[in-house]
Amino acid sequence: MVDFSLTEGDLKLMEVMRAERLRARTIAREIDRIPESQPLTDGDHPIVAGTIAPYAALAQEKAPISGLAVTECLMQTVGAPEFNTRPAPSPSGTWIVNELGSEEQKKAYGHLWLVFGVSEPIAGSDPSAMISTAKYDPETDEYVLNGEKTFISNIDLGDGVVVIVKGEPDADGKRPFYNVVLLKGTPGFEIGQPWRKLGTRYHNLGSFSMVDVRVPAMNVLGNGFVNIQTRLNVNRPVQSALGLGMCRSILDFTHGKLAEAGDEVDYAKGRSSRSFAEDKLIRMEALWEATWGVIMQCKWLEQQLGQLSKGFQTQVAMAKTMSGKATRQITQGCLELLGAEGISEEYLAEKYFRDARIIDIYEGPGEIHRLAIARKLLGYRKGELD
Amino acid sequence: MISYELTEEQQIVQSTMAEFAREELFPQTRRLDDDAAIDTELLAKLWSTGIVQMQAEAEGRSPVTNAIALEELGAADATLALAIASTLGFVGAIADQGSARQREELLPAFAGDAFQAAAVAVLEPSFGFDVSRLSAKASRDGDNYILNGRKAMVPMASQCSHFLVIAESDGVADALIVPRDTPGVSIAEPKGTLGLRALELAEVTFENVTVPAAMRLGEDKGADVQQIIDGARIALAAIMTGLGRGIRDYVIPYVKDRIVHGTPLAKKQFIAFTIADIHMDVEAMRWMTWKAAWALEERQPVTQQAQLAFTYAGQQIIFIADHGLQMLGGHGFTKGHPVELWYRNARAISVLEGAAGV
Ligand SMILES: Cc1cc2nc3c(=O)[nH]c(=O)nc-3n(C[C@H](O)[C@H](O)[C@H](O)COP(=O)(O)OP(=O)(O)OC[C@H]3O[C@@H](n4cnc5c(N)ncnc54)[C@H](O)[C@@H]3O)c2cc1C
Numbered sequence: 001m002v003d004f005s006l007t008e009g010d011l012k013l014m015e016v017m018r019a020e021r022l023r024a025r026t027i028a029r030e031i032d033r034i035p036e037s038q039p040l041t042d043g044d045h046p047i048v049a050g051t052i053a054p055y056a057a058l059a060q061e062k063a064p065i066s067g068l069a070v071t072e073c074l075m076q077t078v079g080a081p082e083f084n085t086r087p088a089p090s091p092s093g094t095w096i097v098n099e100l101g102s103e104e105q106k107k108a109y110g111h112l113w114l115v116f117g118v119s120e121p122i123a124g125s126d127p128s129a130m131i132s133t134a135k136y137d138p139e140t141d142e143y144v145l146n147g148e149k150t151f152i153s154n155i156d157l158g159d160g161v162v163v164i165v166k167g168e169p170d171a172d173g174k175r176p177f178y179n180v181v182l183l184k185g186t187p188g189f190e191i192g193q194p195w196r197k198l199g200t201r202y203h204n205l206g207s208f209s210m211v212d213v214r215v216p217a218m219n220v221l222g223n224g225f226v227n228i229q230t231r232l233n234v235n236r237p238v239q240s241a242l243g244l245g246m247c248r249s250i251l252d253f254t255h256g257k258l259a260e261a262g263d264e265v266d267y268a269k270g271r272s273s274r275s276f277a278e279d280k281l282i283r284m285e286a287l288w289e290a291t292w293g294v295i296m297q298c299k300w301l302e303q304q305l306g307q308l309s310k311g312f313q314t315q316v317a318m319a320k321t322m323s324g325k326a327t328r329q330i331t332q333g334c335l336e337l338l339g340a341e342g343i344s345e346e347y348l349a350e351k352y353f354r355d356a357r358i359i360d361i362y363e364g365p366g367e368i369h370r371l372a373i374a375r376k377l378l379g380y381r382k383g384e385l386d
Numbered sequence: 387m388i389s390y391e392l393t394e395e396q397q398i399v400q401s402t403m404a405e406f407a408r409e410e411l412f413p414q415t416r417r418l419d420d421d422a423a424i425d426t427e428l429l430a431k432l433w434s435t436g437i438v439q440m441q442a443e444a445e446g447r448s449p450v451t452n453a454i455a456l457e458e459l460g461a462a463d464a465t466l467a468l469a470i471a472s473t474l475g476f477v478g479a480i481a482d483q484g485s486a487r488q489r490e491e492l493l494p495a496f497a498g499d500a501f502q503a504a505a506v507a508v509l510e511p512s513f514g515f516d517v518s519r520l521s522a523k524a525s526r527d528g529d530n531y532i533l534n535g536r537k538a539m540v541p542m543a544s545q546c547s548h549f550l551v552i553a554e555s556d557g558v559a560d561a562l563i564v565p566r567d568t569p570g571v572s573i574a575e576p577k578g579t580l581g582l583r584a585l586e587l588a589e590v591t592f593e594n595v596t597v598p599a600a601m602r603l604g605e606d607k608g609a610d611v612q613q614i615i616d617g618a619r620i621a622l623a624a625i626m627t628g629l630g631r632g633i634r635d636y637v638i639p640y641v642k643d644r645i646v647h648g649t650p651l652a653k654k655q656f657i658a659f660t661i662a663d664i665h666m667d668v669e670a671m672r673w674m675t676w677k678a679a680w681a682l683e684e685r686q687p688v689t690q691q692a693q694l695a696f697t698y699a700g701q702q703i704i705f706i707a708d709h710g711l712q713m714l715g716g717h718g719f720t721k722g723h724p725v726e727l728w729y730r731n732a733r734a735i736s737v738l739e740g741a742a743g744v
Pocket residue numbers: 115116117118119121122123124125126150151152153154203205358361362363364365366367368386655
């Protein structure tokens with residue numbers, strides 16, 4: 001049955017997340033001012049000491065929830081994360097090992113904290129253009145890695161990375177993708193300086209190089225690019241929901257400040273009796289809600305079909321595209337409505353405007369997802385519509 | 387618990403309506419527009435699917451199911467979808483908010499086999515009219531109300547047995563049930579409209595019309611007029627979802643076939659991306675409509691959801707219809723294709739706030 005009620009468990013968990021984010025908000029500006037070169041922390045931030053981690057609460061929840069996938073996204077929508085109060089419970093590299101690795105690999109690496117290294121200076125939205133290589137050395141049963149990766153989130157933290165490289169050409173001349181577990185301290189694996197950036201300054205964005213790096217053959221996970229796709233299918237809607245969380249914070253701030261100035265939104269009236277600000281806020285709320293519906297439908301479908309299914313890929317692309325559009329339009333529109341006072345660092349609105357701009361870039365920019373959606377609708381393959 | 391799953395019954399309604407829309411309705415859409423008159427035979431066929439009659443029975447009433455049905459009809463012909471939605475608006479309001487006596491007296495006429503039109507009369511003939519600023523007035527006079535005012539864009543006005551007139555009474559909006567042959571009610575000739583032409587949208591004037599207090603919706607309790615407006619917004623959003631989908635499905639094969647500058651139009655990124663955007667909007671419109679219809683069905687607060695669904699649909703249907711037409715170039719401007727008709731319907735339906743129900 002079509003149902004949009006939130007269960008007791010959903011509401012409880014959203015409250016846990018909201019409390020976490022409100023705690024983070026108390027020091028959000030301070031954190032925003034820390035230059036990127038100073039890594040935050042490897043563990044939980046003291047501001048959340050003694051409280052339950054929202055993701056641990058989700059895993060343990062006994063009351064009925066809408067489902068792990070749906071409820072995770074509901075939690076993400078409650079407000080801006082402000083900064084990473086805790087390390088991600090299962091970063092993408094770790095997730096790939098545990099969900100898609102062999103038993104041996106899970107045992108060896110499943111407990112480690114591993115990030116995800118795909119992008120290269122010359123290959124971002126088109127991973128097929130990557131040039132990093134893996135070459136098998138039969139004498140030592142090792143792979144030798146060479147290349148350079150950039151824009152790697154949180155490479156400063158944890159134990160290493162699942163890096164994506166290309167192997168030797170096969171019989172058809174095609175070079176397969178390999179996912180390789182690469183641990184810190186391996187000779188030839190050098191981490192570079194973090195990038196300075198527009199927003200999400202709390203989020204370390206690094207790069208690394210690999211010069212004749214040797215890893216044991218067992219570090220190579222199977223499935224090639226499928227692993228990346230699977231991980232992205234699961235994570236993209238979560239990032240989309242996180243974007244809605246950022247929008248929630250700036251929308252609530254804008255509603256509040258405009259109401260204080262005498263412009264309160266009334267959803268009953270028609271458009272002819274609204275002020276400009278009221279009308280714009282309603283249109284932005286509508287875009288928020290449109291995005292919410294698409295994200296939740298995608299996650300509901302994921303729950304029906306299972307994480308490894310390819311049956312909800314188009315929904316993933318739609319969730320990410322909608323969220324990219326929403327985060328851009330809503331943060332831009334709120335600052336327009338707030339006027340000059342809105343750009344002051346006395347408030348967090350300008351920070352949300354900067355932070356949220358990443359949503360339409362990482363995990364695939366909107367253009368790439370529109371290509372995927374359009375190919376599906378038009379019946380074209382890659383190569384026919386690029 | 388969040389779920390997007392249709393019940394078995396809803397799946398049947400969806401496929402029945404889809405088939406009717408495809409087989410019966412779509413082939414007639416141009417003729418309906420040209421004739422600017424509703425085809426009663428076609429309406430009777432649609433009536434025989436039982437969608438309105440179900441609402442007249444307490445256990446059959448389901449705004450979610452109605453939203454699903456209206457999307458299917460809207461995908462073929464928004465005009466006929468609105469003809470049904472208009473009557474649904476009246477029947478739904480009586481079913482949800484009428485007194486026991488009003489339900490008993492009025493609903494049987496809509497439960498039978500013969501088509502019967504009725505409408506909610508909200509809009510007024512002034513530029514920039516807003517549902518929150520009513521000029522029509524109902525003043526209490528002993529056991530009666532005296533109703534004065536003009537209502538505009540009433541669907542199939544001349545065929546309606548009743549109007550549910552939204553008017554201001556003692557400073558708040560109220561709803562009065564007025565049989566069409568009451569003295570003082572006059573229905574103007576339709577003047578023709580940009581779109582939705584077959585609806586025969588017309589002005590209805592109420593001049594010193596005496597309405598017994600027993601015909602005030604909900605009698606002594608009165609009615610929640612906002613809920614009627616909410617229902618109208620949801621119904622319109624549902625039909626716009628269908629209209630958007632119809633446009634999407636029409637342009638896709640066209641742009642794949644049409645070769646321009648050496649390749650199919652569909653392979654130009656601007657066209658392909660716009661189609662992706664149209665598709666996303668249609669999906670989003672549908673989920674927003676369902677969410678609002680669900681809230682209405684569950685008697686949860688619905689005003690905000692209904693407003694957001696209507697606002698998004700009303701805004702994006704113009705984007706969809708506009709780009710849909712543009713993709714056909716000069717052909718889109720001609721009556722050789724239905725997109726010019728859909729373009730007119732899109733503009734019309736997105737401003738008809740109030741003329742429907744779910
Ligand atoms: C904060 C942050 C965190 C990140 N985290 C990670 C991470 O953890 N791991 C990782 O591997 N990567 C990560 N990335 C990289 C991110 O995924 C890429 O930046 C993204 O894929 C875009 O690639 P690019 O920057 O090289 O842009 P380009 O590929 O150069 O694209 C530039 C622009 O052109 C558009 N474009 C590209 N192709 C087409 C086309 N065919 N048609 C139309 N338009 C097109 C793109 O959409 C984009 O708007 C991160 C990036 C940032 C900024």
